[in-house]
Amino acid sequence: MEGDIVQMGAYIGAGLACMGMGGAAVGVGNVAGNFLSGALRNPSAAAGQTATLFIGIAFAEALGIFSFLVALLLMFAV
């Protein structure tokens, strides 16, 4: 019984942790969208900034991956 409650809590926690991935999605979309609007204003400068774009996306995405990892840990390791 007690184990069931712990497991239930872990699964609920995993579901909650997955909400963090939505935040990462918003962040990645924000980075890419702002890059695009800037690139359309000044297309000649855009080519030199793709590396920065990818670094920004990677940083934003890493946080989503962290929350995904927390979900996985709750489901499989706790």
Add this chain to the structure above:
Amino acid sequence: MATTTHDAAGAAAGHAAESAGMPQLDFASFPNQIFWLVVTLVAIYWVLSRIALPRIGGVLADRQSAITGDLTAAEEFKLRAKEAEAAYERALVEARSDAQKIVGQARAEIQKDLDAATAHADAEIAARASESERRIGEIRAGAMEAVVAVAREAAADIVAAMGGKADAKAVAKAVDARLKG
């Protein structure tokens, strides 16, 4: 927590206990992975730094120098083509001036011939004109004499017809006087 998640038929039969949950957190496999990772990285690094990278770098450098060489050669060819064009232009100009000269000479010769012919023709015309003049003068003089003779004869005849006796001298005098007057 009951994590008997995996089928016994799964390949992990031997270590079902260890691989339960996340295999990534199965610390028993860490030394193995790390060991093989280090071996792999050293192998890749060795292959890359000994063989692959110098070779690719060399090929790229060769290509760069080949491209540069070709570009300079192309530049040289372009220069040569320009020189050839200039020479051609020069030859064209020379040929044109030669042609001009030849045309001028020909024109001068023709002019000379023409002048000579004109002069000759003029002289002939003048000669013939003077000849004609002379003959016309002769004919006119002849005609005048004839007129005088005819007038004297006519006058003598008229005098005779009127019943007079024509004195040839007097008639001639009278006719001359009339002709002059």
Add this chain to the structure above:
Amino acid sequence: MATEEAGSALSFHPMDQFIVKPLFGDGPINWYTPTNVTLWMALAVVGIYLLLVVGTRGRAVIPTRMQSIAELAYGFVHKMVEDVTGKDGLRYFPYIFTLFMFIVFANFLGLLPRAFTPTSHIAVTAVLAMAVFLTVTILGFVKNGAAFLGLFWVSSAPLALRPVLALIELISYFVRPVSHSIRLAGNMMAGHAVIKVFAGFAAVAVISPLSIVAITAMYGLEILVSFIQAYVFTILTCVYLKDALHPHH
């Protein structure tokens, strides 16, 4: 997760693909045991050898297809290192190229059906990231001495803020290897696990067409992610290296 589903047709084992098993027999995993990790890392080495050594053996000025790919990879990483770290970073180009080629090949080979993905394991990526972290830190101190600590002292900020910023910079500096490794492992693990979950749904006849379409779409995304994560890992290595070589902001 699958415990509750034991009775129904659905059974999800999304993490089974990451299990490290011995290649021969069932013995315990010692540090020297040849495992599927060994197999797939060896395949990566073979792939790199085929591409970069056998593919370029012609040394042709006009490249063959394989040689073009090899030169493309070389030029890609070379330009990245040169752009981010500057000319003096090119000394470390073989090291960075090794990391890039290993991650790319491990990621792409892991996309083959029934394959094992070494880069989805925290142990592997943590070693990669720690190697980068230690190299960069030691290099920073060797090249710049104590001036390397200037990386944490933001001289353009107001004086009162500088200790706070230094603390934040210090923490972020030590979090680097963590995020560096978990980003790669997490991305690879997430994609593969999601594909496996969709594959589990394919057991139900009604939703199997949808699930197969979803697997195809995820597979396409995973191909993109495989490359982008290798690129990101490499470019972050270059950024850290730049910090070590030129610690002044």
